[in-house]
Amino acid sequence: MRTKLLQYFWICCFGFAATVLGQVPRDSAAVKKAGPPTRSPRSEKPRGKKPMPKDFVPLPDRWRDIKTPPYEKNVQGRWYDPYNQNVLKGDYPILGQNTFLVFTAATDNSVDIVRLPTPSGVSTANVQNQNFFGQGERLVSLNTLRFSIDFYHGQVAYRPRDWELRITPVFNLSYVALRENNGVKINVRNGANRTDRQIAFQELSLEKHLGNVSDHYDFVSFKGGIQRFGSDFRGFIFNDLNLGGRLFGNFHSNRYQYNLAYFYMLEKDTNSELNTIFLDRNQRVYIANLYRQDLFTLGYTGQLSFHYNNDRASFYIDTNGFPIRPALIGTVQPHTVNAYYLGWTGDGHFGGFNVNHAFYQVLGNDSFNQLANRRIQLNAQMAALELSIDKDWKRYRTAVFYASGDPNPQDNVGQGFDTIIDQTAFAGGPFSFWNLQGIRLMGVNLVNKTSLLPSLRSSKAEGQPNFVNPGLLLFNFAFDAELTPKLKAVLNGNYLRFVNTISLQQFLNQPAISNHLGIDYGLGLIYRPFLNNNAIFTLSATALSPLAGFTSIYQSKQTLFSVFTSLVFTY
Numbered sequence: 001m002r003t004k005l006l007q008y009f010w011i012c013c014f015g016f017a018a019t020v021l022g023q024v025p026r027d028s029a030a031v032k033k034a035g036p037p038t039r040s041p042r043s044e045k046p047r048g049k050k051p052m053p054k055d056f057v058p059l060p061d062r063w064r065d066i067k068t069p070p071y072e073k074n075v076q077g078r079w080y081d082p083y084n085q086n087v088l089k090g091d092y093p094i095l096g097q098n099t100f101l102v103f104t105a106a107t108d109n110s111v112d113i114v115r116l117p118t119p120s121g122v123s124t125a126n127v128q129n130q131n132f133f134g135q136g137e138r139l140v141s142l143n144t145l146r147f148s149i150d151f152y153h154g155q156v157a158y159r160p161r162d163w164e165l166r167i168t169p170v171f172n173l174s175y176v177a178l179r180e181n182n183g184v185k186i187n188v189r190n191g192a193n194r195t196d197r198q199i200a201f202q203e204l205s206l207e208k209h210l211g212n213v214s215d216h217y218d219f220v221s222f223k224g225g226i227q228r229f230g231s232d233f234r235g236f237i238f239n240d241l242n243l244g245g246r247l248f249g250n251f252h253s254n255r256y257q258y259n260l261a262y263f264y265m266l267e268k269d270t271n272s273e274l275n276t277i278f279l280d281r282n283q284r285v286y287i288a289n290l291y292r293q294d295l296f297t298l299g300y301t302g303q304l305s306f307h308y309n310n311d312r313a314s315f316y317i318d319t320n321g322f323p324i325r326p327a328l329i330g331t332v333q334p335h336t337v338n339a340y341y342l343g344w345t346g347d348g349h350f351g352g353f354n355v356n357h358a359f360y361q362v363l364g365n366d367s368f369n370q371l372a373n374r375r376i377q378l379n380a381q382m383a384a385l386e387l388s389i390d391k392d393w394k395r396y397r398t399a400v401f402y403a404s405g406d407p408n409p410q411d412n413v414g415q416g417f418d419t420i421i422d423q424t425a426f427a428g429g430p431f432s433f434w435n436l437q438g439i440r441l442m443g444v445n446l447v448n449k450t451s452l453l454p455s456l457r458s459s460k461a462e463g464q465p466n467f468v469n470p471g472l473l474l475f476n477f478a479f480d481a482e483l484t485p486k487l488k489a490v491l492n493g494n495y496l497r498f499v500n501t502i503s504l505q506q507f508l509n510q511p512a513i514s515n516h517l518g519i520d521y522g523l524g525l526i527y528r529p530f531l532n533n534n535a536i537f538t539l540s541a542t543a544l545s546p547l548a549g550f551t552s553i554y555q556s557k558q559t560l561f562s563v564f565t566s567l568v569f570t571y
Helices: 002-023 028-034 502-508 548-554
Strands: 099-115 137-153 163-177 193-212 219-230 239-251 256-268 275-292 300-311 323-325 337-350 353-369 374-391 394-403 439-441 444-447 472-482 487-498 516-527 535-546 560-570
Touching (some): 193 275, 239 275, 516 548, 535 548
Antiparallel strands (some): 137 163, 163 193, 193 219, 219 239, 239 256, 256 275, 275 300, 337 353, 353 374, 374 394, 439 444, 487 516, 535 560
């Protein structure tokens, strides 16, 4: 840079000297004799020609005044056109030159026809039925309309936004039709059907860019309010939309990313699981994690994390009238759970193999576990590993999942693993019956919806963790096929086994429950007609064939099934 400046300086000096020497005679007498200089004909301003244009022309609006060349992607769109240039999608600023608005509307409509173990209730719908479990078929319809508004400021091509305001109101309509009473409401006179409506704010947050920490746009930002946060790659421990504050950023040229988060948990609506504004859940969650990209090898990201769940003693009855906190299990007494999770997870690839793994150790205490009937210390583990390989348009997957079970409910150590609020995308996800459905058992859930853990918890969203449970060992085999650019098929199978059934035997007062839980299998199709995510059609058919352990609990060898369809449209 210095050399170029010196070159430029000497060129200017020589040019100036040449100009002076060429116009001014060396002898001053010659100047007097020659008289006043005459103007050269070439120096006269030519007539009939326009002045030369200026080097810089000010443009009031650099986004709209600069005319782009004709091109397919530069088509000026209308406000309702999400594919071309649109002010509602952030292609042009809505205020000034650096303030943008991104508006998103989405509707999610799903229908699930399912057979689940369903108690006959205190007044069975079929007067001839003498069994505890009645007719388990049901129809569940969920319809959600979501609007999201992102109002932000900043030039975000190479740097974070200076600030961002995000608002996401959600409208939900749900309908459930059972074949037994006492399932949708605690009062049997409400029958077997339920229609419920809910309006909530799932996001209401403000994000502020605090500053940069390097010349590579490594930054520090803070986000406060109701916001989405997932603490790991697959949602094993915490994945929720809730009220909190988060300090986050990166460093070392974005090789490291970190989060420091605190959540003041809000109560959830029972049927929609949407937030209820200004209703305290009596739960505080603290999370810290650190990601390292290209750890060990290019393409692999590792993560270390810490979670602290402070779930305080409280009484709560859900929207349908069922007691949730404390759960109707063992000795019913309010209690406080203090759980500390230490975790190591990773996601990426080693050579041709895709790898995703997780390991968590939970420590802490429960002031009064209801099955143990005493105060307990926590010492439980969870481990997961998924390996996959891609062959052209095919992907072959295999996975194993382990959550420790409690071998002795009568001692003062809880060894059954449970989470804070998980949304697990592992071992099949929506194409696994065990993961997709919540299976009820005697006032609690054997497993909660979108979870893998048989934790005997009253509710994942509203109930407290229970660390005296049977645990789970799962083996998964799956096959994904991109049949066409628009159509994807998923074939999934799981073998499920309890780790230890002693806690189940005590809870049900039933001896000799087998560890063999069931065979879970499913087939799914995902169709994107426009080759993007503006329209996604999902269809899955899943089933669970009971083995000896499941048959012992529910006194039935009947295969459970689910036919699930979802239509998602996004603007």
